[in-house]
Amino acid sequence: xxxxxxxxxxxxxxxxxxxxxxxxxxxxxxxxxxxxxxxxxxxxxxxxxxxxxxxxxxxxxxxxxxxxxxxxxxxxxxxxxxxxxxxxxxxxxxxxxxxxxxxxxxxxxxxxxx
Amino acid sequence: xxxxxxxxxxxxxxxxxxxxxxxxxxxxxxxxxxxxxxxxxxxxxxxxxxxxxxxxxxxxxxxxxxxxxxxxxxxxxxxxxxxxxxxxxxxxxxxxxxxxxxxxxxxxxxxxxx
Numbered sequence: 001x002x003x004x005x006x007x008x009x010x011x012x013x014x015x016x017x018x019x020x021x022x023x024x025x026x027x028x029x030x031x032x033x034x035x036x037x038x039x040x041x042x043x044x045x046x047x048x049x050x051x052x053x054x055x056x057x058x059x060x061x062x063x064x065x066x067x068x069x070x071x072x073x074x075x076x077x078x079x080x081x082x083x084x085x086x087x088x089x090x091x092x093x094x095x096x097x098x099x100x101x102x103x104x105x106x107x108x109x110x111x112x113x114x
Numbered sequence: 115x116x117x118x119x120x121x122x123x124x125x126x127x128x129x130x131x132x133x134x135x136x137x138x139x140x141x142x143x144x145x146x147x148x149x150x151x152x153x154x155x156x157x158x159x160x161x162x163x164x165x166x167x168x169x170x171x172x173x174x175x176x177x178x179x180x181x182x183x184x185x186x187x188x189x190x191x192x193x194x195x196x197x198x199x200x201x202x203x204x205x206x207x208x209x210x211x212x213x214x215x216x217x218x219x220x221x222x223x224x225x226x227x228x
């Protein structure tokens with residue numbers, strides 16, 4: 001069966017360190033992978049997209065890697081700040097019957113400690 | 115800025131009641147989606163619509179129906195609410211043909227069925 005797995009346990013890191021979040025998937029052939037941020041009681045907000053033929057994408061303090069052989073994406077936040085504390089969701093975009101369907105992982109809660 | 119507005123942030127309904135959740139987007143997006151979010155299960159796709167009057171089942175359509183009579187509005191209908199439909203419901207929209215396939219989410223509607 002298809003699965004998208006993110007660490008269910010919260011990740012606690014010290015301010016200034018690099019946070020690394022993992023997204024693993026099975027039985028998917030995604031065209032792209034996205035990362036979203038979700039704050040409590042709010043809808044997710046898009047951060048980055050990486051396509052199947054790309055290895056790495058950067059945006060300011062964010063870096064995403066995508067390994068289609070390992071079926072894994074890593075999401076890095078460098079020089080983390082308390083304001084980065086949130087739940088981070090990965091989402092896979094794949095063709096489904098001629099449409100592009102987006103399926104989400106369960107998310108990882110990040111807590112940046114001052 | 116794209117705005118996706120969900121009609122109610124909090125609803126409390128009784129078992130067997132018919133429930134309407136409304137979603138309106140103001141950016142002329144073709145695609146609209148309904149997800150539900152539950153702890154440990156993440157976001158799960160209920161229905162999506164690729165254009166006016168079009169609808170496709172997502173991963174968990176049972177017990178739900180949708181309506182898209184106008185491009186800007188996508189309604190989720192629970193014909194006969196049950197307690198297992200207590201959840202956070204999130205609406206999203208997307209413009210086709212963009213580079214990122216970014217989904218824009220509303221703030222969510224938290225439904226409690228007693």
